[in-house]
Amino acid sequence: MDLGLLYSGGKDSTLAALLLEEFYDVTLVTGHFGITDDWKHARETAGDLGFAFERLELDPDVAHEAADRIREDGFPRNGIQQVHQHALERLAAAEFDAIADGTRRDDRVPTVSRAQAQSLEDRHGVDYVAPLSGFGRAAVDRLVDATLEVTVGPSEEIRRADYEAELRAIIADEAGPEAIGDCFPDHDQTYVTGVRDE
Amino acid sequence: MDLGLLYSGGKDSTLAALLLEEFYDVTLVTGHFGITDDWKHARETAGDLGFAFERLELDPDVAHEAADRIREDGFPRNGIQQVHQHALERLAAAEFDAIADGTRRDDRVPTVSRAQAQSLEDRHGVDYVAPLSGFGRAAVDRLVDATLEVTVGPSEEIRRADYEAELRAIIADEAGPEAIGDCFPDHDQTYVTGVRDE
Numbered sequence: 001m002d003l004g005l006l007y008s009g010g011k012d013s014t015l016a017a018l019l020l021e022e023f024y025d026v027t028l029v030t031g032h033f034g035i036t037d038d039w040k041h042a043r044e045t046a047g048d049l050g051f052a053f054e055r056l057e058l059d060p061d062v063a064h065e066a067a068d069r070i071r072e073d074g075f076p077r078n079g080i081q082q083v084h085q086h087a088l089e090r091l092a093a094a095e096f097d098a099i100a101d102g103t104r105r106d107d108r109v110p111t112v113s114r115a116q117a118q119s120l121e122d123r124h125g126v127d128y129v130a131p132l133s134g135f136g137r138a139a140v141d142r143l144v145d146a147t148l149e150v151t152v153g154p155s156e157e158i159r160r161a162d163y164e165a166e167l168r169a170i171i172a173d174e175a176g177p178e179a180i181g182d183c184f185p186d187h188d189q190t191y192v193t194g195v196r197d198e
Numbered sequence: 199m200d201l202g203l204l205y206s207g208g209k210d211s212t213l214a215a216l217l218l219e220e221f222y223d224v225t226l227v228t229g230h231f232g233i234t235d236d237w238k239h240a241r242e243t244a245g246d247l248g249f250a251f252e253r254l255e256l257d258p259d260v261a262h263e264a265a266d267r268i269r270e271d272g273f274p275r276n277g278i279q280q281v282h283q284h285a286l287e288r289l290a291a292a293e294f295d296a297i298a299d300g301t302r303r304d305d306r307v308p309t310v311s312r313a314q315a316q317s318l319e320d321r322h323g324v325d326y327v328a329p330l331s332g333f334g335r336a337a338v339d340r341l342v343d344a345t346l347e348v349t350v351g352p353s354e355e356i357r358r359a360d361y362e363a364e365l366r367a368i369i370a371d372e373a374g375p376e377a378i379g380d381c382f383p384d385h386d387q388t389y390v391t392g393v394r395d396e
Contacts, residue, residue: 103332121334136326
């Protein structure tokens, strides 16, 4: 069965790929709005890990709506959630038997409720699976430590390909770089550099 | 990391074991109340699949309370839920770094909420993981078809080791065999007989 997994190059979506690869033919799929080239970081990591990779074109209007929402809210949660739902809809419409993402049990964003999952499945005739949704933060961190080589750094410096990079670029373009600090909390991001040797 | 997985010999808990074995040292653990010998079916399947196996002693008082509840309700859901929570508490108190069960996204029973999961983790200092909780019924069925050899039959004939067998025995003992039909709906159960060759 062919499965497309929404992929950022971060530890969660990489761990999800490793959990699924025993059971599915996994393609790592990175959504992009055509605003920055950050998706290439995910392609590079996918290649290093030996996974097939595809780009998924997302609607730039959704990115601009999400950026507006983030500036209004003063925090990124709701905007990121909008973008994630849009990406899942696009992925569900592509040619996969099953789709997946790296959402965890304890995540505040993005979240996919059981009703949203079933709706996605019924409307598109695909299985939606969230292999990390039964794992809490501590369990994921322990599995990552045991399995992956990761780089950790501040969000703005780490090379990865989640939605934040393009949304930050829009906000910087519209409201100046200083607006980013008003909307996004400082936190460290991780980027996967490889799988540990046994 | 040592992980104990609540195991019935059925397809869900077997699939959960296969998902986890890449990341944990998995022991299949079957709860029993000392009422019937049905746990031996799970031990046999665990051995066939090459997993370590342990019995987990459960409190017979909990079984009798659950059987009373099932007779009062006229359906098994709440009684099974009581037993499952008791089994998770016992398992969390055992010597594992992580514990798990085979609950699925679309299951009505047993269910473990995020709050219950976090409480179990905090009180016992273990990770609780539910590897199938991000998979819907159709996705699980497709993975089972692709991965496992299973036998399907009516609940009362199939040899497996979920809580139902012992609860049925209590109810038959207390209220006669005809009481079982009043409390448990007719449905087919599955029992795993092996892993498919590639």
